[in-house]
Amino acid sequence: MERLLLIDAHAILHRAYHAFPKTLKTKKGELTNAVYGFTSIILTGFKQLKPKYAAIAFDLPKPTFRHRKFKGYKAKRPKTDEELINQIPRAYEIIKVLNIPFFVKEGYEADDIIGTLAKKAGQNKKIEVVILTGDRDALQLIDNKIKVFLPGRGKRPSLMFDKKAFLNQYLFEPRRLIDYKALAGDSSDNIPGVRGVGPKTATNLITKYGSLKEIYNNLERIEEKVRIKLIKEKKIAFLSYDLAEIQINLNLKLDFKKSILKDYNQTKTISLFEELEFKSLIYRLPGYIKQEKEIINIKKDPNKQMGLF
Structure with missing residues (x-):
């Protein structure tokens, strides 16, 4: 693959x-x-x-x-x-x-x-x-x-x-990370979540009921203390869900032919790296070590091309 x-x-x-x-x-x-x-x-x-x-x-x-x-x-x-x-x-x-x-x-x-x-x-x-x-x-x-x-x-x-x-x-499916943030919030992005619901409670709710929608569909089965918080913060919970969800349907297209890691202009790349004084990184450039080996092969076979890896 x-x-x-x-x-x-x-x-x-x-x-x-x-x-x-x-x-x-x-x-x-x-x-x-x-x-x-x-x-x-x-x-x-x-x-x-x-x-x-x-x-x-x-x-x-x-x-x-x-x-x-x-x-x-x-x-x-x-x-x-x-x-x-x-x-x-x-x-x-x-x-x-x-x-x-x-x-x-x-x-x-x-x-x-x-x-x-x-x-x-x-x-x-x-x-x-x-x-x-x-x-x-x-x-x-x-x-x-x-x-x-x-x-x-x-x-x-x-x-x-x-x-x-x-x-x-x-302990839950990757997609449910959105539901988790909707409940527990995310301080790094200032996603509020449901006030009073922490990571442990959020995890327990998701592992038991699944999605945020299903959690709200089963409010009568949830302990009163948590249920009150969920009811009070319902709008915030679904707003938090929207903020946490990564979009996957934008109008974008990847051209695989143009995305192939192919031969790049190694001379220009080395020149830029030297300008930035990235000398230690020059030796880590894709194909750099192979290039030294290829010099001998090219002398033997001038038609041989240098690959990226």
Whole structure:
């Protein structure tokens, strides 16, 4: 089965920015910690996950439909550091020089783009999808054809979540992560959830009744203390569901031919890496080690072409 790797640029950039020291600068003084970590994580993903296809999604610095539904959405998050914002154009340069197609869509988040592309690609019997992200929101997308890869950080190892791994940790189906957030909320995105319902109660309700809708259809069977909270917060619960749900039906199409990890302009890529002083990453470029071996073969056979892996 061929593998498609979908990358959440926003999540990876944020993780890299906070994981790599701000001492990572060029001799000219340009801060590069986020874009260095971003590039390193992507190159590691190529090596470990060995995809045939890849695409990447970026967030736009504009409000989304979630902000229109709920003004408080992500309102408690601190303002993005200018030092990170200034590195985003460099991330685009890296993606372009590596010849990876990228997607943005006004009014939606990178999660929605990835959700749509993943579900559509998963309909192809020959394709397996892996989502590379630092955001666990994407776990709701897991099914028999879609996995989520969370890169390691510090002493924390990388994690590959398939359906079995998710069930072992959360005790309910991946899709029910939306219902879980509708009940327990999500402080990182400022999704309110039902006041007074915590992770344990939310998990118990979902494992017993299933969806949020079924929980409300069975209110008479739920203990009074919890039932009162659910009745009082019903509108908030369903609003929270809408905020937590990743969209999977956007008008987007992935061109697999253009998404093949193919030969890129290695000279231009190395030139950009040298400009950014990413010397240690040059040796990790896809095909770089093979290129040295291929030089001998090309001398023997001038018609031999160099592959990506």
